[in-house]
Amino acid sequence: MDVREVDVAEITEAVRRLCIEANTELDPDLLDAYARARDNEESPLGRDILGKMLENAAIARQEKLPACQDTGMALVFLDLGQDVHLVGGDLTRAVDEGVRRGYAQGRFRASTLDPVTRKNPGDNTPAVLHLRLAPGRDIGLTVMPKGFGGENFSRVRLFPPAAGLEGVRRFVVETVDLAGSRPCPPVIVGVGLGGTLELAALTAKRSLLRPMGRRNPDPDLAALEMELLKAVNRLGIGPQGLGGRTTALDVRVDATPTHIGSLPVAVNLQCHCHRQASATL
Amino acid sequence: MSGDIELTTPLTPRAIGPLCAGQQVRLTGAVFAARDAAHKRMAAHLLMGQPLPVDLRGQVIYYVGPTPPPPGRAMGSAGPTTSARMDPYTPALLEAGLAGMIGKGSRSAEVVSAITRHGAVYFAALGGLGALLSRHITAAEVVVWEDLGTEAVRRLEVRDFPLVVAVDSRGNDVYATARFPYRQD
Numbered sequence: 001m002d003v004r005e006v007d008v009a010e011i012t013e014a015v016r017r018l019c020i021e022a023n024t025e026l027d028p029d030l031l032d033a034y035a036r037a038r039d040n041e042e043s044p045l046g047r048d049i050l051g052k053m054l055e056n057a058a059i060a061r062q063e064k065l066p067a068c069q070d071t072g073m074a075l076v077f078l079d080l081g082q083d084v085h086l087v088g089g090d091l092t093r094a095v096d097e098g099v100r101r102g103y104a105q106g107r108f109r110a111s112t113l114d115p116v117t118r119k120n121p122g123d124n125t126p127a128v129l130h131l132r133l134a135p136g137r138d139i140g141l142t143v144m145p146k147g148f149g150g151e152n153f154s155r156v157r158l159f160p161p162a163a164g165l166e167g168v169r170r171f172v173v174e175t176v177d178l179a180g181s182r183p184c185p186p187v188i189v190g191v192g193l194g195g196t197l198e199l200a201a202l203t204a205k206r207s208l209l210r211p212m213g214r215r216n217p218d219p220d221l222a223a224l225e226m227e228l229l230k231a232v233n234r235l236g237i238g239p240q241g242l243g244g245r246t247t248a249l250d251v252r253v254d255a256t257p258t259h260i261g262s263l264p265v266a267v268n269l270q271c272h273c274h275r276q277a278s279a280t281l
Numbered sequence: 282m283s284g285d286i287e288l289t290t291p292l293t294p295r296a297i298g299p300l301c302a303g304q305q306v307r308l309t310g311a312v313f314a315a316r317d318a319a320h321k322r323m324a325a326h327l328l329m330g331q332p333l334p335v336d337l338r339g340q341v342i343y344y345v346g347p348t349p350p351p352p353g354r355a356m357g358s359a360g361p362t363t364s365a366r367m368d369p370y371t372p373a374l375l376e377a378g379l380a381g382m383i384g385k386g387s388r389s390a391e392v393v394s395a396i397t398r399h400g401a402v403y404f405a406a407l408g409g410l411g412a413l414l415s416r417h418i419t420a421a422e423v424v425v426w427e428d429l430g431t432e433a434v435r436r437l438e439v440r441d442f443p444l445v446v447a448v449d450s451r452g453n454d455v456y457a458t459a460r461f462p463y464r465q466d
Contacts, residue, residue, distance in 0.1 A: 045445070055413055056407075056409075057412075059416070065358050065412040065415060067358070067409070068409045068410070069345065069347050069359050107351055109349075122430060149363050181385070181456045182385070236460035236461060236462070236463035238459065242459050243461075272409050
């Protein structure tokens with residue numbers, strides 16, 4: 001098969017555009033989830049808040065303002081077709097340049113800084129780049145600005161196998177309960193089961209990329225997702241943690257094989273302002 | 282929402298006293314924007330017995346790190362950040378006369394008790410709704426520590442800023458109680 005040549009400048013441009021789109025235009029399917037939650041919410045204050053979430057999304061889109069001021073760290077998921085040959089420069093630099101331009105042009109907040117000195121370079125770089133190879137000649141790109149309201153209350157635990165699915169269930173529900181009002185509920189809960197320490201966390205994160213309303217194709221995991229969603233919404237935390245039935249908009253569970261001696265579980269919390277934008281080059 | 286309590290800053294004990302956890306409020310007037318890095322500096326000042334660069338008596342601090350304003354606007358997106366990270370610094374600021382705080386999410390037991398001790402109040406703003414809240418901020422200027430960028434201390438003018446009383450001056454905490462009517466164990 002012919003090799004396809006792609007100039008990394010195209011990736012810079014796509015990342016720039018996706019940073020702006022993700023921060024200012026919330027996914028219509030997410031807005032449908034807000035609206036459904038509002039219609040089902042019993043708490044009057046909760047209904048009011050869910051309505052204001054819809055209003056906020058409309059203002060952001062109309063005025064090209066970021067829907068949330070925490071425009072996050074810029075997570076970039078890049079699936080590189082193995083028949084693509086990149087030319088014109090360094091891929092990592094090209095991705096960072098796209099983030100730099102998108103955040104400057106969109107007037108988004110630069111939140112990425114040195115963990116030791118806490119010095120902020122002011123351009124929200126570097127991106128958190130998750131690169132993987134895929135068959136074919138395409139480049140799949142998703143930008144997810146990840147706010148840290150949700151990120152800070154995420155947890156990972158390596159259970160002994162004896163903990164079983166019951167241990168997993170308890171851990172997920174407990175994570176949402178302990179986070180309470182702080183991660184900007186209603187949240188989306190990403191669960192990564194299996195793998196290793198880092199793979200469980202990445203699996204949980206990648207589950208957040210799934211389109212709204214889609215269940216895991218594995219019937220057992222789909223059943224677990226629905227069961228966990230119900231359990232989480234029995235906690236009563238509600239929109240903004242001010243009480244209500246809508247504590248989570250969705251729970252996603254993805255699994256990867258793990259070691260005979262372990263049952264890793266990662267829970268990645270995503271705030272209601274669930275932002276992402278994708279393109280195929 | 283009509284029926285909300287209307288408040289103006291600075292806050293007086295007389296205005297704070299009747300507020301009850303769970304009530305919806307509209308706030309108008311000047312508030313100071315400050316978050317993690319500014320709190321760390323303020324706490325360091327107080328620890329060394331130096332006066333704060335801003336007189337906090339009767340004032341309200343909003344935990345916010347806004348996005349830069351688009352041309353012709355006072356403010357970019359400006360929703361609250363998670364208040365809990367400011368908990369370690371908060372009792373000292375209340376001691377220095379701070380009357381109110383705006384943020385999102387629950388506070389530590391130490392903060393709730395300091396709020397009660399000083400007759401202060403903690404308001405919840407709508408987390409993740411920065412574009413909507415931006416409309417309620419009519420002016421903004423950096424007052425100190427410009428080097429902190431988005432974390433600099435700013436003086437904001439807010440108008441009809443929508444809030445919920447989260448912890449009232451008697452220590453009633455909406456986050457400790459609001460979930461129970463909806464909780465199914």
